[in-house]
Amino acid sequence: MNAREEILGRVRAALRTARIPAEPPPPPPSSPLESAPSHEWRARFAAELRALGVALHEEASDAAVAERVVALIGTRRLLAWPDATLPPAVAARLAQLPAGQRLDLAAPRAALATAEVGLTAVDAAIAETGSLLLIAAHDRPRTPSLLPPLHVAIVRGSDLVPTLRAALAKLRHALPSAAALHRITGPSRTADIELQLTLGVHGPGALAVVLGP
Amino acid sequence: MSDSLFRARVRAALADETLHVALGRATAQLQARRATAFASLQDPAAVRARARAGKLAALRTLDLQLEEFERRLVANGITVHWARDAEEACATIVAIATSRGCRRAVKGKSMASEEIELNAALEAAGVEVVESDLGEYVVQLDRDRPSHIILPILHRTREQVGRIFERELGVDWTPDPAALARIARERLRERFLAADLGITGANFGVVETGTLCIVSNEGNVRMSSSLPRVHVALLGIDKLVPTQDDLDAALQVLARSATGQQSTVYVSLVNGPRRRADATPPEEGPDEVHVVLLDHGRTRTLAGETAEMLACIRCGACLNACPVFQQVGGHAYGSIYPGPMGSVLTPTMRGLADHAELPQASSLCGACKEACPVGIDLPRLLLALRRATVAEQPIAPTLRLALRAWAFVMARPRLLRLLRRVARVVAPHLARRGWLRRAPGLLSGWTAHRDLPLPAAQSFDEWWATRR
Known part of the structure; x- marks a missing residue:
């Protein structure tokens, strides 16, 4: 008998005597945020980011978002999502950066790893936990939010959802065809040594969110 | 494991004063953080109940759930393997590595891989393996064993970690956790970039979508599942949850129970290999994703009284709450699953005859049951095992x-x-x-x-x- 058949056979045999408490499943827990007005999502998102140690920059216009992004990048080497997945104003502003500052996504990985800032948009932002959701796809590379020591994420007002459930519902058409979905909540951290909080052990040690209108 | 070995380890642990200080501080802090994190939920009991219900529902029809999960994984482009025991799991993963010419593996933290002693099997086959979770990296450098399922080096002080780095990596001694983490980041970054095989566990398998859910705070799991061209995920057959809503509830209680966080920093939901290798530039991500479904004694735990134990989400809360664990630490249990959960898992998975002492290593105070985010009645299970022990081995006259x-x-x-x-x-x-x-x-x-x-x-x- 092959392993699959044998394991399934063992499972069936075990289930005949298994004592598993029969409890009716309760409904999925709901969050009060789900029925709250969307300006409350914004306030909660901001509060959660602050608690996580994320630098939040709220901007009133697309142009201001683009200026803020460029200011955060400064003169550092940049690994960014392709223009098509960034807000047009940001893409236009990045085009004015000095040649060579923005790394070519087709470059070898060792070159990508020298980036000092990673720039991405998001596919959803969760107010309840201050989390960012990024689909992994050909036009949404994984490394900009992973390899550089600083990750700058651009969040539009329309990206905000109250909870993870709402986010998964929003993305339900995009998800099945995506290779992966990543939820990011704050900077990379560890507490493995004597429970001492240490930031940036493998992923970015700093996360900045530019929240647009 | 014989009784006398168990007792010798307990005696050694009780005599180790450094261990006592480390354990006392850590378990107290972890419990306080956990309590604070649950307080941020409007209705903690409802979230725990939902998390429990999801795991129990998957167990109740586990054969059907496994078949459906396999169908969904395959539809997503993932290759599925089944492993009856440790040997078969190791052989399967070694075969994946060697048949694809993989020589350099990076690993995310996976208790299942510790259970099957995967590193030794890969190294014997000429595949270099490096642990990338900071705690597991220290364990690997020190040729040690993890002493806690969430915090592998709970038994080590910062000074000891500094000495291990000094000895094994040739760096200057420092007791500063931030400096030590920086050294690990640099050393492991090279390994991530060069790796051709990424090995991880999985915290949950979502049946309805055929998705693997893997969490980490450091980002090493994202690296391991994104950078190498082959990704292998090893998961016990007990890791399933039926729906995304079940996953949602489970994630909320896991982060809070394990480390007192509202959310783990990185949650990777893996649906399969990269979809557009033909795009310009090519999509990032592995070309192949393999899932190895592991039994290795889990079906023995599933039979009879102890079935509920498979609802465990491996958060470690029962370890931190246990007065016995607080005194002796994880190594004394002689299994990578220590504390109350381990005292049920080890004897049921590996055989009661060799591990009859473990269910006795409890005062049945109930702290573990109270701490368990999915409400596993650990004292009841420990008592059931004690009854079984007496039935199997007549007591002394x-x-x-x-x-x-x-x-x-x-x-x-x-x-x-x-x-x-x-x-x-x-x-x-x-x-x-x-x-x-x-x-x-x-x-x-x-x-x-x-x-x-x-x-x-x-x-x-x-x-x-x-x-x-």
């Missing part, structure tokens, strides 16, 4: 005699009162500083491990009689 004598006396109130009067006269002569440390005759077996207080001047029933 002297113990049987003593228990019979005890039952005889307790069923006869007059005799009990008479013996109590005798004890009140005799006991003070045998005591030292108010404690009986060596009782005579049959009772000496009891006092070999526990001190007895002197009998009270007035017993409860005597006091009660004066009140009526």
Whole structure:
């Protein structure tokens, strides 16, 4: 008998005597945020980011978002999502950066790893936990939010959802065809040594969110 | 594991003062953080109930759930393997590595891989493996074993970690956790970029979507599942949850119970290999994703009384809450699953005969049951295993005699009162500083491990009689 058949056979045999408490499943827990007005999502998102140690920059216009992004990048080497997945104003502003500052996504990985800032948009932002959701796809590379020591994420007002459930519902058409979905909540951290909080052990040690209108 | 080995490890742990300080500080802090994190939920009981219900629902029809999960994984482009035991799991993963020419593997933290001793198997086949979780990296450098399922080096002080780095990596000694983490980041970054195989566990398998859910705070799991061209995820057959809503609830209680966080920093939901290798530039992500579904004794835990144990989400809360774990730490248990959860998992998965001491290593105080985010009745399971032990291995005749004598006396109130009067006269002569440390005759077996207080001047029933 092959392993699959044998394991399934063992499972069936075990289930005949298994004592598993029969409890009716309760409904999925709901969050009060789900029925709250969307300006409350914004306030909660901001509060959660602050608690996580994320630098939040709220901007009133697309142009201001683009200026803020460029200011955060400064003169550092940049690994960014392709223009098509960034807000047009940001893409236009990045085009004015000095040649060579923005790394070519087709470059070898060792070159990508020298980036000092990673720039991405998001596919959803969760107010309840201050989390960012990024689909992994050909036009949404994984490394900009992973390899550089600083990750700058651009969040539009329309990206905000109250909870993870709402986010998964929003993305339900995009998800099945995506290779992966990543939820990011704050900077990379560890507490493995004597429970001492240490930031940036493998992923970015700093996360900045530019929240647009 | 024989009884005497277990006892020797317990004695060694109790004598280790550094271990005591480390354990005491860490478990107290972890419990406080967990309590705070649950307080941020509007209705913690509802989230816990939903998380429990999801795991139990998957177990109740586990055969059907596994078949459906496999169908969904395959539809997502993932290759599925089944492994009856550790040997088969190791052979499967080694075969994936060698048939694809993988020589350099990076690993995310996976207790299942510790369980099957995967690193040794890969190295024997010429595949270099490096652990990338900071704690597991230290364990690997030190040729040690993890002592906690969430915090592998709970038993180490920062000074000790500094010495391990100094010895194994040739860097200057430092006790600064931030500096140590920086060194690990640099060393492991090179390994991530060069790796051609990424190995991870999985915290949950979502049946309805055929998705693997893997969490980490450091980002090493994202690296391991994104950078190498082949990704292998090893998961026990007990890791399934039926729906995304079940996953949502499970994630909320896992982060809070494990580290006192509202959310783990990185949650990777893996649906399969990269979809558009043909795009310009090509999509990032692995070309192949493999899932290895592991039994290795889990179906034995599933049979009978202990089935509920497979609802465990491996958060470690019962370890931190357990007064026995707080005293002896994880290594004393002789299994990578220590504490109350391990005392049920190890004897059921690996055989009660060799691990009969573990269910005894509990005071049945119930702290583990209270801490468990999915409400596993650990004391009930430990008692069930104790009953099974007695049924399998008849108890010593002297113990049987003593228990019979005890039952005889307790069923006869007059005799009990008479013996109590005798004890009140005799006991003070045998005591030292108010404690009986060596009782005579049959009772000496009891006092070999526990001190007895002197009998009270007035017993409860005597006091009660004066009140009526």
